[in-house]
Structures are given as structure tokens and as C-alpha cells.
Amino acid sequence: MARTLEQSFQVRFHYAVEFTSHLFDTSNAVFATTVGQQRSACKVLVVMDDGLVAHHPELPLAVTEYCQVHRLNLVAPVMILPGGEAVKQDPVNVTLVQDAINMYGIDRHSFVVVVGGGALIDLVGYAAATAHRGVRLIRVPTTVLSQNDSAVGVKNSVNAYGKKNWLGTFAPPFAVLNDLHLIETLENRDWLGGLSEAVKVALLKDEEFFAFLEAHADALRTRNLQSMEHAIYRCAQLHLDHIATSGDAFEQGSSRPLDFGHWAAHKLEALTGYTLRHGEAVAMGIALDSTYAHLQGWLPENDWQRILTLFERLGLAAFHPLMLQSLDDASDPHSLLHGLQEFREHLGGQLTIMLLDSIGRGREVHEMDLDLVARSVQILATRSPYSSSGPNPSAQSPEEPAWTTTAIPAP
Structure with a gap:
């Protein structure tokens, strides 16, 4: 005699995407507020992109000072890893992050904070999602593409078997904190390249946004920060709307x-x-x-x-x-x-x-x-x-x- 038990349930996810500037200035409360009220009880582990540090060498120390002022429990010096797609090619980098999560006792009520471009965010997100079946991840994206697209979504991944994003998870972040100041030092390839995702989502969902990109193309190309700020915000908004309303946020279908x-x-x-x-x-x-x-x-x-x-x-x-x-x-x-x-x-x-x-x-x-x-x-x-x-x-x-x-x- 065959017997069957069936189960169906829903899990509601919520996370904020904040837009700010000079996130780790001690006068900016956004990061401390994100961590929450029980700050001293929550452990914080920060992983940072070496390409970002090359342009902002003061940033690791700024993070340390910020945590001291706001009484955040930073458990270790800022961990610095390579940025760019190469970081997702070497599985050793995943192990390094997981080793740190283990060493410093990062649990499900603690925070892994990743500050960098989309590739490093993908990798650290994958490591965080597979430790303890998922620890809290705060993303601080620092490129146009990660601020307007990859970091605001629910995917984490590394490359394997010669294929992009072959290993990965669907795990929404605890929060996404976009720091406009940090994109100002991007080289042109990263400043401009991220706009392709804005063009993409405009082509699919918003002709008016496409017209904005046309009207401001010269300003965007010549690094006008105000035009870029709007392009990033609207692109991220359209991506988040799709995730929330498509009915397939974890891509279980074919579309x-x-x-x-x-x-x-x-x-x-x-x-x-x-x-x-x-x-x-x-x-x-x-x-x-x-x-x-x-x-x-x-x-x-x-x-x-x-x-x-x-x-x-x-x-x-x-x-x-x-x-x-x-x-x-x-x-x-x-x-x-x-x-x-x-x-x-x-x-x-x-x-x-x-x-x-x-x-x-x-x-x-x-x-x-x-x-x-x-x-x-x-x-x-x-x-x-x-x-x-x-x-x-x-x-x-x-x-x-x-x-x-x-x-x-x-x-």
C-alpha cells in the first residue's frame, strides 16, 4: 500500500538596498544601523577587494575605526582577497573565507561583510551561504555593474569545469549598501561596462529609462556622477522589481x-x-x-x-x-x-x-x-x-x- 505525505510552505525574504556615500565615515550611521541594536553581541568579519584597496588604501583602517566608534564587534583585521573574475576561478579562495568564518566563530546571527566588485561578492556570498547552511551577508558593491545588477539579486557563485557560475547558491543578502563615492575611482572599462546591464533592463522593461540613457549617454561616458547615480538607482530598482514580482526568484522554471x-x-x-x-x-x-x-x-x-x-x-x-x-x-x-x-x-x-x-x-x-x-x-x-x-x-x-x-x- 503506497502512502504519500505532501508539504507546501512559503518563506518570505526581506532586505534593503541602501544608497549612500562615504559609508565608512564615522558620521554615516547606515552601516551601524544595518547591523542593528545588539552590535557588540554580533560578530562582524569583513572581506575586501584588493583592487579597491589599491585605489582606497585608507579603507581597511577606516572600517576598523568605524567599528570602534560604533561599537561593532569586528573580530579580525579586514581580510583582503583578489578582485576580478580570477578570484572565482580558484577554489582556494572559497576555502580561505570559510576558514575565517570557522576560525572567528561567525554564526547565523553574525555578519560577513564583503566590500568589492561583483566577482568577489559572488565568491564571498557562496562561502557565506554554505557555512552553517547560511550566515548573514552584507554586500557593499563597489563597481557600477555590482551596484546596479549583480549585488542586488539573490545569487552567489564561483566558476568551475571551465564554465561561469557553475557552482552557486540562491541566498538573499541581509542587506546591500551602495556607496556612490567608491565608484569614482573606477577605471573607464568598469565605469562603462556596468552600463550594459542598465541598457539590458531598460530594453526589457522601461522604454523611458532607455530614453534617459540615450539622452545622458555623453554625460555617462564622461563620468558625470549625477547621471550615473540615477542610472544605477533605476537599474537596481527594475531588477529588484523583477525579483519580487516574477514569481520565480530562484529560477526554478525555464525563463x-x-x-x-x-x-x-x-x-x-x-x-x-x-x-x-x-x-x-x-x-x-x-x-x-x-x-x-x-x-x-x-x-x-x-x-x-x-x-x-x-x-x-x-x-x-x-x-x-x-x-x-x-x-x-x-x-x-x-x-x-x-x-x-x-x-x-x-x-x-x-x-x-x-x-x-x-x-x-x-x-x-x-x-x-x-x-x-x-x-x-x-x-x-x-x-x-x-x-x-x-x-x-x-x-x-x-x-x-x-x-x-x-x-x-x-x-
Whole structure:
């Protein structure tokens, strides 16, 4: 006789995304308030990005002094780890964070605080989520891309088996604290690259925001802080709204709209040995999928041109020479087209790719015409000044155009 017990329950998550400046100035109460009232009883372990420390060498000491003034129980000197995608490549770095969590007795009522770019936040979040089945994580993102996209979500990960984010968890942070001051020292590649995620979410959800990015493209490219502040805030707001209202925050289904352009982006990052940064690769992935949607007859000519022109004005290239590699063989792991198979494997279930019907309105498809993808790559190649022997598109100067804007025949 068969017997069955079934259970169903819901867990409600809540976390704040704060926007401030000079977070660790002792006169700024945001961090202390986030930790809460029982400050001396809560242990705090801080992990910081070495690239950030190189530009802000005073920051580790500022954190120490802040904790002393606000009576926060900082259990150890600030732990400094490498930033950038390389940190997610070496499993030793996960062990280092977990060793510190163990050594200093960080429990579920204590805090791990990570201060840095999206890659380090991913890694420390993964370590924190797997210690004691999850300890409290406070994210302090310090790049445009992490402030407007990756750090405000619920995912943590490291790379494995030659694939991006192969190991990971869904674990919402305790809080996200965006410090506008810390993005001021970003190099141009990180300042501009993060804007690709703003373009992405605007294309999917908010034509008015896309128009803002168009109107302020020159200001954003020339590092106008006020324009960037609004771009980060609105992008983060749209991402949070999607997480809260999509009904699939932990991606149990086959649809991941916010991964628009990412199937190609993740593959490009791997093909370049992660010398191409995530935001740069996302811009190329969006340009590719937008071109594909136009060739399919879905995305109007004018909208397609607006997308490519915006990337050009923002100084983000739409093409990398490795996109042309093995375009006739999707089974070749070194082919961009192989990224579709890897994307399907990473997601599981039915292949689901987000494309565009217009700016502000997407459509999902469950198969891609590989010949048309290849043609889309070739179109972007002809529009780009970069050949297989030419310069790296990610290293272009602000004055150097990413392509010339020309029309292609409608299908």
C-alpha cells in the first residue's frame, strides 16, 4: 500500500538596498544601523577587494575605526582577497573565507561583510551561504555593474569545469549598501561596462529609462556622477522589481528574462580567458541578440539602430574577433554557438532565450536558427573596425567609435 505525505510552505525574504556615500565615515550611521541594536553581541568579519584597496588604501583602517566608534564587534583585521573574475576561478579562495568564518566563530546571527566588485561578492556570498547552511551577508558593491545588477539579486557563485557560475547558491543578502563615492575611482572599462546591464533592463522593461540613457549617454561616458547615480538607482530598482514580482526568484522554471544577451556573454568571457569583462561581454551579447531579432523580422529597424548607436555612444563595443571562431560548428567548445548548449545545460529544462519585439518589450523563444546567429555575428563584424588581427575592442579609447551605423536590408 503506497502512502504519500505532501508539504507546501512559503518563506518570505526581506532586505534593503541602501544608497549612500562615504559609508565608512564615522558620521554615516547606515552601516551601524544595518547591523542593528545588539552590535557588540554580533560578530562582524569583513572581506575586501584588493583592487579597491589599491585605489582606497585608507579603507581597511577606516572600517576598523568605524567599528570602534560604533561599537561593532569586528573580530579580525579586514581580510583582503583578489578582485576580478580570477578570484572565482580558484577554489582556494572559497576555502580561505570559510576558514575565517570557522576560525572567528561567525554564526547565523553574525555578519560577513564583503566590500568589492561583483566577482568577489559572488565568491564571498557562496562561502557565506554554505557555512552553517547560511550566515548573514552584507554586500557593499563597489563597481557600477555590482551596484546596479549583480549585488542586488539573490545569487552567489564561483566558476568551475571551465564554465561561469557553475557552482552557486540562491541566498538573499541581509542587506546591500551602495556607496556612490567608491565608484569614482573606477577605471573607464568598469565605469562603462556596468552600463550594459542598465541598457539590458531598460530594453526589457522601461522604454523611458532607455530614453534617459540615450539622452545622458555623453554625460555617462564622461563620468558625470549625477547621471550615473540615477542610472544605477533605476537599474537596481527594475531588477529588484523583477525579483519580487516574477514569481520565480530562484529560477526554478525555464525563463530567465534578465539573462537577455547572457548566453553569448558568458561564452565570450570564457573564450577570452575572462580578459573580457562581464559588462563588456553583455553589451556584445545584447547587440548580437538584437541583430538576430531584427533579422527575424521582430525588432524594427529604428529600434535596432537605436540600440547599436547607444552602445557606440557609451563606448561599448558590439563585436569581438573570437565571435567569428568556428561559426560553422556549434559542437566545437571554442565556438560562440556552443554557448547555447552550455546555457541550456546551466538552466536545465527547455531552452529559453529572451529576445526583443521592440524597445521595452521582449519575447521568449525556445530555439535559435544557428545560421541566422552566424549571419548576425558577421553583420556586427562588418560594422566593427576590429578584425581578427586588430585591436581588442574592450580597450578602445573614448574617442574611438565602436562601429559605423549603417542599415542592413530588412528580411
